[in-house]
Amino acid sequence: MINFRELADTKTIGEYLIRHKESTYLLEVDSNTLEVNGIHAGDMVLFERSGDTKQGDIVVILTQNGYSIERFSEVRRVSGEKQIIGVVTASFRTYV
Amino acid sequence: MFERVILHFDGDSFFASVEQVMDYRLRGRPLVTGGERGAITSASTEAKKIGINRGVSLRDAKKLCPELVVVSSDYVSYAIFAERMYAIVREFTPLIEEYSIDECFADITGLDRVFKMSYADIAIAIKKKLETSLGLTFGVGLGPNKVLAKVASKHRKPAGFTIIRQNTLESFLKTLPLEKVWGIGQSTSTALSKLGVFTALDFASKNSGWIDHNHISKPYRETWLELQGYFQKKLSLKPDIPKSIIRSRTFSPPSSDKEFVFSQLSKNIESASAKARSHGLRAGLFYFYLKTQDFQYQGKDISLMIPSSSPTDIISLVKKYFGEVWRSGVVYRASGISLRGFIFDNETTHDLFGESVKTEKNAVVFHCLDKLYAKYGEHTVFMGSSLRALTFSGVDSGRPLDIPMVGKVR
Numbered sequence: 288m289i290n291f292r293e294l295a296d297t298k299t300i301g302e303y304l305i306r307h308k309e310s311t312y313l314l315e316v317d318s319n320t321l322e323v324n325g326i327h328a329g330d331m332v333l334f335e336r337s338g339d340t341k342q343g344d345i346v347v348i349l350t351q352n353g354y355s356i357e358r359f360s361e362v363r364r365v366s367g368e369k370q371i372i373g374v375v376t377a378s379f380r381t382y383v
Numbered sequence: 384m385f386e387r388v389i390l391h392f393d394g395d396s397f398f399a400s401v402e403q404v405m406d407y408r409l410r411g412r413p414l415v416t417g418g419e420r421g422a423i424t425s426a427s428t429e430a431k432k433i434g435i436n437r438g439v440s441l442r443d444a445k446k447l448c449p450e451l452v453v454v455s456s457d458y459v460s461y462a463i464f465a466e467r468m469y470a471i472v473r474e475f476t477p478l479i480e481e482y483s484i485d486e487c488f489a490d491i492t493g494l495d496r497v498f499k500m501s502y503a504d505i506a507i508a509i510k511k512k513l514e515t516s517l518g519l520t521f522g523v524g525l526g527p528n529k530v531l532a533k534v535a536s537k538h539r540k541p542a543g544f545t546i547i548r549q550n551t552l553e554s555f556l557k558t559l560p561l562e563k564v565w566g567i568g569q570s571t572s573t574a575l576s577k578l579g580v581f582t583a584l585d586f587a588s589k590n591s592g593w594i595d596h597n598h599i600s601k602p603y604r605e606t607w608l609e610l611q612g613y614f615q616k617k618l619s620l621k622p623d624i625p626k627s628i629i630r631s632r633t634f635s636p637p638s639s640d641k642e643f644v645f646s647q648l649s650k651n652i653e654s655a656s657a658k659a660r661s662h663g664l665r666a667g668l669f670y671f672y673l674k675t676q677d678f679q680y681q682g683k684d685i686s687l688m689i690p691s692s693s694p695t696d697i698i699s700l701v702k703k704y705f706g707e708v709w710r711s712g713v714v715y716r717a718s719g720i721s722l723r724g725f726i727f728d729n730e731t732t733h734d735l736f737g738e739s740v741k742t743e744k745n746a747v748v749f750h751c752l753d754k755l756y757a758k759y760g761e762h763t764v765f766m767g768s769s770l771r772a773l774t775f776s777g778v779d780s781g782r783p784l785d786i787p788m789v790g791k792v793r
Contacts, residue, residue, distance in 0.1 A: 310516035
């Protein structure tokens, strides 16, 4: 049987946004967060929990005060209290 | 090395740990789950350090630790993390047994050549992948069979990794009380202790003459052989009965419209019961919940008098209790249902008061609907109460991706 859905020129948005479902989590960007690399207040952020971070990644940091995101640089290695828990893989927002 | 190489993965303080991942403010704090039933179902590592575990009553636990955090069980999240655990292990081998919500077995025999890694390194690689991906720690055991892999994973907690080899077997079994061996209950170990068998080693050392003479039945005979290092208990690769079927959906924008939220929940119920019917199962228990915009869960555990997989039966019960969970003025972001306590369709028993007749009637109706769904797709015919959810504008692929929402970036 032909599955017409598979033949159609469509994109499944979930699959487009998510590479590794098993390690992906969602965060909402709070209203008073400063912009980081085009990620604005109110956006939704998808991140993968991962041990590998490299120069240029937008990383998710977890401290006792909660989550923050910043561009990762080798020079300012995050240490001590701050813990890098993953890498931002996608963000999205809606307008209506 | 052994003929077979079996791994056992056991999530440390699984429910409590999932809670700590879902809400970062709970990290590092003594926490127990099971608040809704007034009994501890899981204790965090921090709580265990103060002597709080599943055997302790909630009242005593609070006495032991006044700052103890008690939360209601969030089975939906636990199941999502369990599914992720199985999927990650499956990336390494298809031979996995989904033993329970926080445990699984995997057969990695021969994979040392495939991955060009030692068995221990493969186990460590899977453990690492699980721990980074899920944000939880696992106890991992490696052995020649399920019984010994399980002895190994329990050996060092939390986050331990233990290998049991033929030449170290004795040292593990020597001090292991028999009732701690998987599959040997209290009554069996009491019976065996009367025969002078107290430790796992005592049992393993018996010869087959002794086993025959004492009429040791087949499952225990298998355990006896596995304790000696033989592979007896096969992995059941496909779970014949899912532990739970869960459907939840976050709606955007959040809503404080009672009818709308109920219709969302109703749609989840239709979808979950369709899944149950596709397995030929009926649920005896379910849990429905609403999640507020502040990520608070409010829900209710309900048991069905007659197990059912008809959404009408479940929806009518939810309708009855919805008011207890719903709070007007509160903005909700998601609803969900978790069906549990399954029996097979043909296992239903008839009751005295004719309730089962109604259930049977519904079962027939929905069996026909399933045929319709199979032909025309899900939700071609639907319950009136799901109407608003189905006509709700927005993209809805009908296939939830289940991405846990863990908080806000500040």
